[in-house]
Amino acid sequence: MPQITWLGHSTFSLTLATGEVIVIDPFIAGNPSFPTGYEFSRVDTILVTHGHGDHLSGVQGLAERFAPRVVANYEICNWLGAKGVQNTIPMNFGGTMLVGGVAVTMTPAVHSSAIEEPDGRNVYGGNPGGYVIRFDDGRAAYFAGDTDVFGDMALIRELHAPDLVVLPIGDVYTMSPRAAAVAARLLQPKVIIPAHYGTFPVLTGTPAQLQALVEATVWVLEPGVPVTW
Ligand code: NI
Ligand code: MN
Numbered sequence: 001m002p003q004i005t006w007l008g009h010s011t012f013s014l015t016l017a018t019g020e021v022i023v024i025d026p027f028i029a030g031n032p033s034f035p036t037g038y039e040f041s042r043v044d045t046i047l048v049t050h051g052h053g054d055h056l057s058g059v060q061g062l063a064e065r066f067a068p069r070v071v072a073n074y075e076i077c078n079w080l081g082a083k084g085v086q087n088t089i090p091m092n093f094g095g096t097m098l099v100g101g102v103a104v105t106m107t108p109a110v111h112s113s114a115i116e117e118p119d120g121r122n123v124y125g126g127n128p129g130g131y132v133i134r135f136d137d138g139r140a141a142y143f144a145g146d147t148d149v150f151g152d153m154a155l156i157r158e159l160h161a162p163d164l165v166v167l168p169i170g171d172v173y174t175m176s177p178r179a180a181a182v183a184a185r186l187l188q189p190k191v192i193i194p195a196h197y198g199t200f201p202v203l204t205g206t207p208a209q210l211q212a213l214v215e216a217t218v219w220v221l222e223p224g225v226p227v228t229w
Contacts, residue, residue: 002135003228006221008033009199010055010146010168013040015226016101016135020044023068024131024143026058033199035224040066045099047133048072049145051079051115051125054199060085071099073106075126079115093129103134107156109147111174132160139163141229142187146196149179153186164229165189168196169210170203177205181213191229193219 003015008031014022022045028034031054043066049055050073059070063085070080070088077088091097096105106129113125130145142162156162165187168174174196175183184192192214194207211218221227 001137001228002141003226004193004221005226006193006195006223007031007035007038008223010049010195011058012143012166012195014133018101020100022047022100022102022133023058023062025049025055025145026062027054028058028061030054030057031199033223038224042066043068046070047104047131047143048076049109049130049143050111050113050128051076051123052113052146053116055146056115063087069099071097071104071106071131073113073126073129075124076113076115079123079125093127101136105132105134105160106130107132107142107144108150108152109145110150111146111148132156132162134160142166142189144168144183146174148175149183149186151186153183157187162187163189164191164193166193166195167210169194169205169207170197170199171205172202177207177209177213180205180210184210184214184216189216191217191219193221 005013010025012024074090077090091106109128111128113128114122115125134140140162141164207220
């Protein structure tokens, strides 16, 4: 029964029954929806979906503090390694690895992934992805990352049958609630957690718009307040 905490935008913290903590796409400094006063006390694993700053920028700070494993695509692992991050675990689409107490599969996403250096240069960040996380009770959760809906979500359903899916709904940089409803038709989850909305004014999609279009339960999480799944 993992505990899931939304930390605003696309940042999530999962706490397993063992106490192990998995952080997805840490965006801390500069994240307007990061919960005020929230403190990490332990990080065992970080999963990075792609190279954009609103998913990657918190990795180095957490890596310095907690020395977690960092799972990302090969190119992002190379970049992080050059910045001094140890324990990177490169993956690519379709691959599955046992990472601590969970099995992690990297999935494709329809997006982009360049890493922006402080001087404005864009460094190649490989392809954008998402993750299916299978817990020791057999259930799977799919974190789509930043993406549009794509037909191969039906393959993710066929291969992994995730009961819980985390979908971006903010529009403009990702799919909208209307497209997320199509994603839900392809993925057939029981529960949808919307993310990547409301952080900035341009991200206008809302969970209510999604809930009006789907039968699955849309869980609207409060940043910093854990839920048990
Ligand atoms: Ni992005
Ligand atoms: Mn993003």
